[in-house]
Amino acid sequence: MKLQPVDIQTLTPEIFSVFGQRNALLTAGAEGKVNPMTIGWCQLGRLWSIPVCTVYVRPERYTYSLMEQGDYFTVSVFPEEAGDILRLCGTKSGRDVDKVAACGLTLRRGAGDAPFFDEAEWVLVCRKLYAQDLSESCVQDGTHILHHYGAQGWHRMYVGEVVEAYAR
Incomplete structure (x- = not known):
């Protein structure tokens, strides 16, 4: 079954079991x-x-420059059996590898020409609204935070309005 547009209000992803x-x-x-x-x-x-x-x-990532240039981004959640795709896309840089081709992904486009993949279970298409750099000076309690930073830069946070959603 292909991804189909769904009402954002009815999509209820289990975010804590997906992210992390x-x-x-x-x-x-x-x-x-x-x-x-x-x-x-x-x-x-x-x-x-x-x-x-x-x-x-992080500013060191290839994706950072693409996020800065574009007005839209997508978040695609894949089935558990797609671990090889997530491993490759998490260990290789887009500067060196065409990850879409290497993973055999089927590229689709949403609002604002935002790229996503037909192999996903569900997808959010987001229009950038706000971006701000995280900063060590704003950390209240570093117990769970500071170990994520060392030689690499602090992340930039992007808040996007969810303008479309797709699901199986």
Whole structure:
């Protein structure tokens, strides 16, 4: 069964069992380039009275430049048996590898020409609303936070309005 458009209000992903355990692909595209990146951090909810999805990308990542250039991004959750796709997209850089081709993914487009993949279980298409760099100076209790940072930079947070959703 192919992914079909669904009402955002009826999609109820089990976010705590997906992010951090199964994970997902954050995908951005600009100037004809598309890059999926495995993510384990994501928030879904309501902010400013609209449905939003918040993702985080370090400036060192190839996806960062695509997120900065484009107005849309997608979050695609794959079935558990797609672990090889998530491993490759989490360990290889889009600077060096065409991950879409390497994984044999079927590229589709949503609102704003946002790239996503037909092999996913569900997809959120998001329009960027807000971006802000996380900062050590704002950390209140570093117990669970500071070990994520060392030689690499702090993440940039992107809040996107969920404008479309697709599910099987």
